[in-house]
Amino acid sequence: MAADKPYCYRYPHPAVTTDIAVFTIRDDALQLLLIRRRNPPFAGAWALPGGFVDIDEDLDACAARELAEETGVVGVYLEQLYTFGTPGRDPRERIISVAYLAMAPAATVAVQAGDDAADAAWFRLDALPPLAFDHADIIAKAHRRLVGKLDYSTIAFQFLPETFTLGELQRVYETLVDAEIDKRNFYRWALALEQIEATGELQRRGNHRPARLYRLTDRERVTYLK
Amino acid sequence: MAADKPYCYRYPHPAVTTDIAVFTIRDDALQLLLIRRRNPPFAGAWALPGGFVDIDEDLDACAARELAEETGVVGVYLEQLYTFGTPGRDPRERIISVAYLAMAPAATVAVQAGDDAADAAWFRLDALPPLAFDHADIIAKAHRRLVGKLDYSTIAFQFLPETFTLGELQRVYETLVDAEIDKRNFYRWALALEQIEATGELQRRGNHRPARLYRLTDRERVTYLK
DNA sequence: TCAAAAGTGTTTGCTATACACCCATGA
């Protein structure tokens, strides 16, 4: 048994990683969190945060841990997206990656470099840098899933902080579908969902009438509509 | 290096498998294809068909291969479902399983035992035997996905053979939603999808008026509606 | 001629859309 390779198996085993596509909405644009790789392969290139699954670690836990370690982002909604396993997608060895989709509220500024990441930053989805591995494919799939779930789930609510106004919610949807939405129809739709409730508080911000604040009746959960 | 464990790594690696939940509709009931395990663990128990991913094999290819080897079922629609990786889900070692959802036309009788399967058989979903591993969880998730995609995709069309009648299509939907559907509304809906076209042939079967045969305009594809 | 499934339209209610004005605030 070679001293530097102490873990031996009867058949070849792939390595397994998680990669996380974290979206947010800032400056009325859909943005994605990327890290700059510190180590080869693709050292210096931008990539999704992620890393190897510990041998006794659940997949969801791995995604949350890697995201926290590499970017400082914690407590966001994570859902498993798809598993990418084409042979050759990583030049080192066979690596199968379980990709996750995540949404962070706009106020999530806590982006910091970690051990494996030389840097971490938000990029507009329409202006991404060249990406390592097959991460462009993962991002494309994540974006399709996000848009696809918009009108039959409450997934977009995960972009909002604890409390929010209906105007803020509408701006999230308008950014995601890249179109203007009628305010009265949208308010009626949002309230009819029975997924949000008024806090009773008002948000006083700017030279205009204060807005009612709402919260999700069940944060943590993404519910399916209709 | 131990002779019986020639594949060594610097860090522990999990094994990766695929498991396939193949549904069909027979005798007006939703049924699932299971194999009886020939080897431990759970030797003699029923389980989903599936097995280890070869080191240079794509995940989709592995699912198709394992399904063919263990049950003889080939050429069915397969889509990746979810990846199950809870530590301890397999007593042998850490095994991460990429689960697939598949639909087979009712005429798919080509069920045969294979190398790793002592037997293979269809079971009604409401009368499944005790299952190995966490396969009951996988099946539950597969069933939810199937039902969830019914009304915004053409996934249910994959239960039908090359050509079919509108009555057969309706019976598929009625079985899946476990409710009666109005024939006139259903026919109108099905034709308005623009996913099927009349072949011009008639199906003459039984003491009643012959039914027009239809085919999918694009077999192979599951399209998203609306 | 009988039994069995195929095939066919219209009415009704509901949901989605289009659309414009007043309100409360800070500067």
Add this chain to the structure above:
DNA sequence: TCATGGGTGTATAGCAAACACTTTTGA
């Protein structure tokens, strides 16, 4: 008082649901 975004109702069109009888065939 003005600029800014918050808040509200109604009319219309398009889609979904309810509903029953005639047609064609084989036995």
